[in-house]
Amino acid sequence: MPMQPFENFTSVVVPLDRANVDTDAIIPKQFLKSIQRTGFGPYLFDEWRYHDHGEPGMDCSNRPLNPDFVLNDPRYQGAKILLARQNFGCGSSREHAPWALADYGFRVLIAPSFADIFHQNATKNGILPVVLDEALVDELFALAGGDTPLTMAVDLHNLKLSPEGRASIEINIDPFHHHCLIHGLDDIALTLEHADAITAYEQRRATETPWLFA
Amino acid sequence: MSPRTLYDKIWDAHVVRVDEHGTALLYIDHQLVHEVTSPQAFEGLRLAGRKPRRPQATLAVPDHNVPTSDRHLGIVDPVSRVQVETLIANCREFGVQLFDMDDLRQGIVHVVGPEQGFTQPGMTIVCGDSHTSTHGAFGALSFGVGTSEVEHVLATQCLTQKKSKSMLVRVDGVLGAGVTAKDIVLAIIGEIGTAGGTGHVIEYAGDAIEALSMEGRMTVCNMAIEAGARAGLIGIDQKTIEYLRGRPLAPPDGNGRDDFERAAKYWLSLNSDPGAEYDRVVQLDAASIRPQVTWGTSPEMVAPVDAKVPDPAEIADPVKAGSYRHALAYMGLEPGATIKQIALDKVFIGSCTNGRIEDLRAAAEVAKGQRVAGSIKQALVVPGSGLVKEQAEAEGLDQIFIAAGFEWRDPGCSMCLAMNADRLEPGERCASTSNRNFEGRQGQGGRTHLVSPAMAAAAAIHGHFVDVREL
Numbered sequence: 001m002p003m004q005p006f007e008n009f010t011s012v013v014v015p016l017d018r019a020n021v022d023t024d025a026i027i028p029k030q031f032l033k034s035i036q037r038t039g040f041g042p043y044l045f046d047e048w049r050y051h052d053h054g055e056p057g058m059d060c061s062n063r064p065l066n067p068d069f070v071l072n073d074p075r076y077q078g079a080k081i082l083l084a085r086q087n088f089g090c091g092s093s094r095e096h097a098p099w100a101l102a103d104y105g106f107r108v109l110i111a112p113s114f115a116d117i118f119h120q121n122a123t124k125n126g127i128l129p130v131v132l133d134e135a136l137v138d139e140l141f142a143l144a145g146g147d148t149p150l151t152m153a154v155d156l157h158n159l160k161l162s163p164e165g166r167a168s169i170e171i172n173i174d175p176f177h178h179h180c181l182i183h184g185l186d187d188i189a190l191t192l193e194h195a196d197a198i199t200a201y202e203q204r205r206a207t208e209t210p211w212l213f214a
Numbered sequence: 215m216s217p218r219t220l221y222d223k224i225w226d227a228h229v230v231r232v233d234e235h236g237t238a239l240l241y242i243d244h245q246l247v248h249e250v251t252s253p254q255a256f257e258g259l260r261l262a263g264r265k266p267r268r269p270q271a272t273l274a275v276p277d278h279n280v281p282t283s284d285r286h287l288g289i290v291d292p293v294s295r296v297q298v299e300t301l302i303a304n305c306r307e308f309g310v311q312l313f314d315m316d317d318l319r320q321g322i323v324h325v326v327g328p329e330q331g332f333t334q335p336g337m338t339i340v341c342g343d344s345h346t347s348t349h350g351a352f353g354a355l356s357f358g359v360g361t362s363e364v365e366h367v368l369a370t371q372c373l374t375q376k377k378s379k380s381m382l383v384r385v386d387g388v389l390g391a392g393v394t395a396k397d398i399v400l401a402i403i404g405e406i407g408t409a410g411g412t413g414h415v416i417e418y419a420g421d422a423i424e425a426l427s428m429e430g431r432m433t434v435c436n437m438a439i440e441a442g443a444r445a446g447l448i449g450i451d452q453k454t455i456e457y458l459r460g461r462p463l464a465p466p467d468g469n470g471r472d473d474f475e476r477a478a479k480y481w482l483s484l485n486s487d488p489g490a491e492y493d494r495v496v497q498l499d500a501a502s503i504r505p506q507v508t509w510g511t512s513p514e515m516v517a518p519v520d521a522k523v524p525d526p527a528e529i530a531d532p533v534k535a536g537s538y539r540h541a542l543a544y545m546g547l548e549p550g551a552t553i554k555q556i557a558l559d560k561v562f563i564g565s566c567t568n569g570r571i572e573d574l575r576a577a578a579e580v581a582k583g584q585r586v587a588g589s590i591k592q593a594l595v596v597p598g599s600g601l602v603k604e605q606a607e608a609e610g611l612d613q614i615f616i617a618a619g620f621e622w623r624d625p626g627c628s629m630c631l632a633m634n635a636d637r638l639e640p641g642e643r644c645a646s647t648s649n650r651n652f653e654g655r656q657g658q659g660g661r662t663h664l665v666s667p668a669m670a671a672a673a674a675i676h677g678h679f680v681d682v683r684e685l
Contacts (some may be wrong), residue, residue, distance in 0.1 A: 033293040034248075056293055057293075093359060094250075094251065208556050212334075
């Protein structure tokens with residue numbers, strides 16, 4: 001599926017002060033029964049966000065909110081940037097996790113590390129995962145957790161984050177992911193440009209390891 | 215050529231091309247598909263007017279949503295039913311082989327692949343499921359992918375990939391009696407942490423790994439993802455080859471065909487060369503590993519059964535101490551609690567980690583002639599596949615479980631993640647042979663302790679954790 005090209009923006013930062021946030025927490029399993037790619041946003045972090053038990057298709061507008069959960073804090077409404085601790089997105093390979101984050105409105109995730117499969121899935125859905133040093137993440141938590149929310153400008157074209165009141169931070173990103181995010185490319189179409197190379201590979205392997213192509 | 219690892223060799227054999235950024239187009243030999251992570255991938259193909267490049271390279275089986283009892287009634291939950299029906303319709307439309315719910319071969323995708331010989335050494339295998347790492351037990355580079363990549367592989371039989379770093383985990387020595395593959399992998403995760411393997415492919419080696427059966431090796435590779443590694447690998451030996459000989463989808467053997475012998479010779483050539491280098495090496499002494507029990511909400515929160523739950527006040531790292539406090543509050547445990555005194559409500563024996571015949575035999579050995587404790591509300595035994603179930607019944611294991619008060623069910627993922635009707639209620643505590651103790655994993659508010667099949671069976675009999683070495 002082609003994704004939307006990544007546009008630069010400015011947003012408040014939501015500090016989710018937890019390590020090892022797993023994909024079961026990001027989107028609980030009952031919502032994985034959907035056969036759609038959209039509509040997961042209202043159920044993002046469902047078990048942390050609401051006091052009751054969520055089920056697919058539920059109208060969330062009248063559900064009891066957990067006031068202690070950071071996404072429910074009025075200061076962070078409309079945020080597009082999520083700040084978390086190490087190993088964000090660990091666990092299951094469910095792409096429903098980045099679908100839910102994107103559907104909610106998040107475009108940038110910042111953490112000291114991300115789980116590999118989640119990282120890959122996020123970039124396929126127009127979300128930029130930014131890996132920063134623990135010390136820098138600590139500093140951002142201190143800035144974001146104050147009475148006034150932290151506002152940050154994201155410039156993916158020039159690879160920088162600009163938190164308000166602090167020097168800009170350089171973004172390191174795989175050049176292929178950068179290219180795909182900026183242009184919103186359909187990466188299946190990109191691979192199909194090499195169909196001849198794939199065919200040549202298959203023909204060679206069919207000779208070397210014929211049992212694989214029997 | 216310099217010495218290469220098993221990972222290097224499989225990687226090199228599958229690179230179709232490398233772009234100017236060093237990103238490879240990697241050929242994928244086989245894909246496994248289940249109902250949860252595939253509907254949007256097939257829909258993507260349909261919207262783009264694409265067809266699977268090699269439909270015969272894909273095998274599909276419903277597992278997450280399937281009921282484990284009264285299967286003749288079909289799936290009662292309408293949302294689950296639509297998901298399974300969608301898989302059936304997609305497989306029919308796109309020409310993909312499917313083992314439907316009434317097929318004896320149906321089961322958990324990671325049990326079915328090896329059992330059918332669809333999993334073979336030296337292959338690249340993906341599935342829209344993180345526990346695809348299981349197939350690494352056969353020396354296959356196998357890893358979980360998201361739905362976009364499921365679609366990518368269906369359409370192109372390739373993935374764009376950067377090569378991971380390599381980690382060697384050596385477990386030398388001999389395991390003590392009652393200590394199993396599950397305890398090895400939980401001990402490894404306890405040692406390196408749930409992010410310890412991030413960015414790496416783990417190769418497991420050493421006497422204790424070589425001594426494991428193929429079932430045990432699958433358990434160890436299955437939980438590589440719980441250590442953050444995308445894939446786990448184990449070298450190919452005679453056990454690997456004999457396990458595969460004669461399997462329906464393995465290279466043909468006999469009848470004048472030498473495919474299997476040719477394949478076996480190739481497979482053995484893939485093992486890591488002496489002197490091959492790894493980015494990181496971790497060593498464990500098998501003799502020092504004790505039966506493990508997780509006490510928290512991440513698989514790294516694990517301790518030996520004869521230990522106590524840790525006290526967050528003694529943890530120096532504030533982020534880690536905070537995680538521990540949070541986990542203990544969720545689990546309803548006090549710091550310093552004795553693990554053997556933790557009382558349980560439910561017991562689950564099954565999953566892609568421990569739902570194979572050897573796991574059921576180990577649990578049955580403990581359960582034989584015993585009774586499930588009166589305080590246990592439910593003790594489930596869920597075979598990993600229809601063929602595992604059939605084998606267990608042929609050995610009389612079902613009768614042992616039923617006589618002891620366990621429920622003997624039909625195959626599926628079941629209470630590992632509670633997408634079907636099998637689940638924990640809020641606050642219920644479960645000894646589970648599955649792979650994840652995340653909050654809400656087995657049901658909202660449910661509390662999961664990960665253990666081996668023998669430890670789970672013993673906990674069912676006694677109503678609390680016991681050290682299987684003392685039975």
